[in-house]
Amino acid sequence: MNDSSVDERGYRLRAAALLRSAANDLKRDDEAAAADLGITAAEFASYAGGGAEIPAEVLRRAAAVWPVNESDLMPWRDDCPDGAVVHRLTDAIASARVLRRGGIAYYEYRDTAMSRVASFRPEWIRMLSVVDDDDPAHPGVRWNRGHLLYQFTYFVGPVNYYVREPEGDRVLRMNTGDSVWGVPFSPHTFTCREEGADAHILALTYGAELVGDAQRELAALGSGTAASFVRRPEEPASAAILRDFLDGCALPADRFAGLAGIPEDRVADLLTGDVPPTAEELARMAKALRVSPRDLLPVVSDMAGSIRHCRAGEARQWSYPSPGPAAYRIRELAGSSLHPHTRALEILPVTGSADVALRTYQHQYVYNVGAAPADLRWSFDGRSFEDRLEPGDSAYFKPFASVAFAAASSAGCRLLSLRIGGRVTPESRTALGSMAPGGLPRFLRETGRWY
Ligand SMILES: [Fe+2]
Incomplete structure (x- = not known):
């Protein structure tokens, strides 16, 4: 990875803005923030103004005495100020390493283009294990345990793709131009079907909305709470969404039925998930809850397994x-x-x-x-x-x-x-568009006190 392109000045200014934002949110002026952090007001002003790099000890102290995390005070590094990173085949070859599984050389990995501002972790991978059948139990097939990142895979050559489902192991005979998209944590593996053939994949893994703050928040909230957040695509999602909104505004179902102008027994049916709402009911419910109809719509899954x-x-x-x-x-x-x-x-x-x-x-x-x-x-x-x-x-x-x-x-x-997509979700985009005029530059880099 290339460190020389990392924008140090931009990093310092973004770090300064995060420190200023944290102090602002906690209603600390320079003197009060400095007293909390054990530094002088002049030092605080310099750190929060981007004049000097914030010492690690100050970040540690802030995370100790304020209800913030170190990561809240640490900005991202921008390694592609020109909007792009180009990665050469020669650099990919220089990054080549063979990883072993179960005692045999299994894959040759090569890095391809990555950036600190995107969650892509894409690898070129050559299959080194050659099989002579399509049996998932073949001794040349060595499984992984599945991984956090989503994976889009593009196949080149005679590659067998294996995926472990609750119902059993599946194998797909893939060839050049075939592709697969898969969800996190399903075990999978790849082999070559033909001795001497060029059999490789582009394994384009990425975290999208799962990594970063969502993962940190759920890990800190605890496993029981994380389990409560789970929404399975195959479950009657419209009922679960409606239940969340009723809980969220502590609104009894009968009172909600009255507000929406929908009979109580019909609302009871909608809350069981046995029946979907009609378009008219959806509009009435959204109006009663003061939300957009889209907020009540479930995600439709087209997945076959994982x-x-x-x-x-x-x-x-x-x-x-x-x-x-x-x-x-x-x-x-x-x-x-x-x-x-x-x-x-x-x-x-x-x-x-x-x-x-x-x-x-x-x-x-x-x-x-x-x-x-x-x-x-x-x-x-x-x-x-x-x-x-x-x-x-x-x-x-x-x-x-x-x-x-x-x-x-x-x-x-x-x-x-x-x-x-990255961490800027459709909800984030709506929030950006709903700010008061002049908000965006301050959202990106707050430079002074707001109060
Ligand atoms: Fe993978």
């Missing part, structure tokens, strides 16, 4: 843009309704077409899975950049970077793109 897979030949595809001359062929790879802000695509630039920039609200990872180079042009924060992705090169792009891909030769090129 994965969704997509065969290369079955992928939906389209041209972009349309109508007009196409700049890209887009092929949609595996994904799930459980994760609407994750999209896996193959992007095939049309040879000779004009540059058309693609722009998305998601964090984007790109790997050149083809045999020919792709030219990149991107703009971010009012500046423009160019680079080239050779086969095996990869890149990360920040949300809302405008990126145009072009085939660098008549051979055409093929790019794998995985787009994911």
Whole structure:
């Protein structure tokens, strides 16, 4: 990983803003905050103004005497101020290491593009264990225990994919262009079906909304509380959501029925989950609870067990843009309704077409899975950049970077793109848009007292 690109000054200013915000939230002026922290008011002003780096001892003291955590006072490092990180195949090869399982060399891992501002942990992985059948109990199949991160997998060559479900072990015979999306903690493994074949995967793991604050909050709240937060997609979710809202405003069901203008026995049925609400009932309930109808809607799961897979030949595809001359062929790879802000695509630039920039609200990872180079042009924060992705090169792009891909030769090129949401959820976006005018710059960097 590259440390030299980390923006030290920006980090110090963001740390200063977090310290100022914490003092503001606790209604401490410089003198009061300094007294709590055992420093002078001038020192506090310097730390909270970004003039000097905050000593670790001051952060420890703040976390000891204030109801904050050290992590609340520590900002992120921005390692891609130009909106992108490009990672070369040579660096991937230099990171290669073979990991063993059960005494045999099992996988060769190589790092690909990553950034501190996104939860991608993508690896290129070669299968070193070769099997001669599709039996999950084959001695060459060595399982993992499952892991926290979500995993989108893109297959190259004759790869067997195994997944452990409560009903038993499944095996899928995968080939180039096939893909799988899977939920956390389901055990899985991969082998090669053909001696001497190039069999590898792009294992694009990422944490999205699960890692960071949500994980820390639940770990601190305790396992019983965490279990109470669980909402299973297969359960009658609309009833569970309604029950949460009634509990949240300490509203008895009969009084709620009156407020919503829905008969009491019908509300009782809705709370059992045996029947879904009609559209009209949904609108009435939302109005009675003073929420949006979407707040009462359940997530619909399209999962078959813990994965969704997509065969290369079955992928939906389209041209972009349309109508007009196409700049890209887009092929949609595996994904799930459980994760609407994750999209896996193959992007095939049309040879000779004009540059058309693609722009998305998601964090984007790109790997050149083809045999020919792709030219990149991107703009971010009012500046423009160019680079080239050779086969095996990869890149990360920040949300809302405008990126145009072009085939660098008549051979055409093929790019794998995985787009994911970060910690800025739809609820966060609504909150940003609901602030009083001038709020956003202060949200990002509060520089003074607000009171
Ligand atoms: Fe995995």
